[in-house]
Amino acid sequence: MRPKTPVAAWVSGVVILLSAVGPRPGVAQESHIGNLTGHAAAGKKVYRRYCILCHGAEGDGTGENAMWIDPKPRDFTLAVFKCRSTPSGTLPTDEDLFNAMTRGFVTTNMPAWLPLTHQNRADAIAYIKTFSPKWRTLKPGTPITIPSEPSATIASILHGRELFQKMECWKCHGPAGHGDGPSAKTLTDNKENPIPPYNFSTGSRFKCGVTNQDLYRIFMTGLDGTPMPSFADDIRPADAWDLVHFLRTLQPLETPEAAIWKSWLASHAQELKPIGPPGTAQ
Amino acid sequence: MRTPYIALLATATLALTAGAGRVAPSAGGTISGKVTYTGTPPKMKPIDMAKEPFCARLHAAAPVLTENVATGPGNALRWVLVYVSAGEQGAASTTETVRLDQKGCQYIPHVLVLQPNQPLDIYNDDSTSHNIHPLAKVNPEWNKSQPIGAPPIHAKWEKPEFIPVKCNVHPWMHGWHLVLATPHYAVSGEDGAFSLQGLPPGKYTVTAWQEQFGTQTQDVTISGNETKTITFVFKATPY
Numbered sequence: 092m093r094p095k096t097p098v099a100a101w102v103s104g105v106v107i108l109l110s111a112v113g114p115r116p117g118v119a120q121e122s123h124i125g126n127l128t129g130h131a132a133a134g135k136k137v138y139r140r141y142c143i144l145c146h147g148a149e150g151d152g153t154g155e156n157a158m159w160i161d162p163k164p165r166d167f168t169l170a171v172f173k174c175r176s177t178p179s180g181t182l183p184t185d186e187d188l189f190n191a192m193t194r195g196f197v198t199t200n201m202p203a204w205l206p207l208t209h210q211n212r213a214d215a216i217a218y219i220k221t222f223s224p225k226w227r228t229l230k231p232g233t234p235i236t237i238p239s240e241p242s243a244t245i246a247s248i249l250h251g252r253e254l255f256q257k258m259e260c261w262k263c264h265g266p267a268g269h270g271d272g273p274s275a276k277t278l279t280d281n282k283e284n285p286i287p288p289y290n291f292s293t294g295s296r297f298k299c300g301v302t303n304q305d306l307y308r309i310f311m312t313g314l315d316g317t318p319m320p321s322f323a324d325d326i327r328p329a330d331a332w333d334l335v336h337f338l339r340t341l342q343p344l345e346t347p348e349a350a351i352w353k354s355w356l357a358s359h360a361q362e363l364k365p366i367g368p369p370g371t372a373q
Numbered sequence: 374m375r376t377p378y379i380a381l382l383a384t385a386t387l388a389l390t391a392g393a394g395r396v397a398p399s400a401g402g403t404i405s406g407k408v409t410y411t412g413t414p415p416k417m418k419p420i421d422m423a424k425e426p427f428c429a430r431l432h433a434a435a436p437v438l439t440e441n442v443a444t445g446p447g448n449a450l451r452w453v454l455v456y457v458s459a460g461e462q463g464a465a466s467t468t469e470t471v472r473l474d475q476k477g478c479q480y481i482p483h484v485l486v487l488q489p490n491q492p493l494d495i496y497n498d499d500s501t502s503h504n505i506h507p508l509a510k511v512n513p514e515w516n517k518s519q520p521i522g523a524p525p526i527h528a529k530w531e532k533p534e535f536i537p538v539k540c541n542v543h544p545w546m547h548g549w550h551l552v553l554a555t556p557h558y559a560v561s562g563e564d565g566a567f568s569l570q571g572l573p574p575g576k577y578t579v580t581a582w583q584e585q586f587g588t589q590t591q592d593v594t595i596s597g598n599e600t601k602t603i604t605f606v607f608k609a610t611p612y
Binding site: 322 | 424425426501502504505506508510513514515516517518519520521523524526541542543544
């Protein structure tokens with residue numbers, strides 16, 4: 092190590108001063124997705140061509156199209172994101188944002204951006220991170236660990252059903268998962284816009300994925316900015332898989348869980364206690 | 374001039390009561406007073422908790438009233454934050470844990486003041502699940518469930534911000550986490566009274582904040598251990 096010359100010290104001082112000035116849109120910001128590095132400068136071009144009409148020039152979700160759109164486009168200045176692998180209240184990873192952009196958001200105007208190259212998408216992610224100072228002051232959360240999935244059994248499904256009752260999932264999602272629980276109609280997002288709970292009987296994709304792992308992640312991390320809270324403090328990993336198995340039985344899909352459930356129900360339906368407020372028959 | 378003698382006497386008394394060689398924490402000036410309203414405020418409405426039978430039963434005798442504008446006798450305004458917004462701020466104390474209760478499907482207290490990084494424990498005292506959803510913007514927004522019998526949630530807020538808090542399961546549940554960098558604050562009681570104590574001599578700007586009626590400020594100069602009395606009057610708008 093060579094002692095710093097006065098000039099070097101001066102330069103590093105200026106660099107520190109500049110970096111302390113705070114966030115400025117357009118300042119170099121990167122995203123890292125696997126081996127890909129996204130650059131905000133390139134991302135700005137992608138954004139201004141494909142994203143700006145909904146998300147707006149300032150990234151605050153008030154682009155020209157926004158008034159016609161429900162649910163509203165994401166406001167990137169808040170840095171609050173639904174689909175994360177990280178705990179509630181933390182920033183998502185770059186991969187989380189990349190996956191969300193790639194997947195699109197079912198039942199919204201946000202399409203799956205598969206026509207854009209991986210590089211384009213990585214660049215756009217780097218650019219949307221320039222809209223909030225949080226990306227400069229905070230680090231993304233540590234992704235939750237998801238243990239490997241045990242096979243679904245009737246025991247795991249029944250235990251998952253108990254959790255659905257105990258954790259009061261039915262308060263919003265409804266006793267049969269139809270999205271019609273007692274609190275469903277009053278739900279609003281963090282901008283006070285009405286938002287419906289997921290209706291399992293549609294069998295549609297989830298906003299944050301399609302797999303059992305995605306489903307696990309959804310209720311363990313919560314969907315920040317929405318009424319869906321994180322259950323990470325309340326549900327143990329093994330129990331979480333049981334809940335996943337039960338939730339699959341609420342969808343009209345041909346899943347292994349649904350098959351196990353149907354054959355068990357055929358001879359045991361009368362043994363089930365109803366889901367809902369204690370003491371009320373469904 | 375009698376004042377210096379009185380001040381001296383007051384200081385001596387304080388020093389005595391506080392014990393040898395230690396300045397009493399309450400030494401210094403005081404700004405106290407009352408928050409009131411003029412005009413017609415919105416009525417405090419009874420909250421219908423029928424959708425949560427557990428909480429409805431708890432309040433069967435006397436329903437809980439809305440707290441966004443809480444009034445008391447003599448036009449008093451409750452739940453108004455009064456704090457030093459400019460002037461000698463002093464050091465914020467961050468060690469003592471503050472407690473927030475969810476009890477009978479209400480946040481207790483409705484207005485909770487915290488210092489940056491002060492530990493906060495959130496309890497669910499109800500036989501029903503809650504989710505705590507602080508709608509922070511400067512600090513990170515989060516949303517966590519707290520089922521029946523779950524241990525307290527440990528939290529803290531790093532940056533000063535007035536954060537509305539809600540429970541999505543019980544949409545009437547509404548409260549505030551007010552994160553303040555100054556240790557000089559008070560929340561007005563049912564009688565609208567507040568008191569800021571232990572203020573070193575100096576010039577202060579005192580701000581009163583009411584969640585619906587906004588803010589008011591007054592400049593106050595404190596010398597010695599004097600007590601200054603100020604009043605904040607908010608113009609109430611019915612809706």
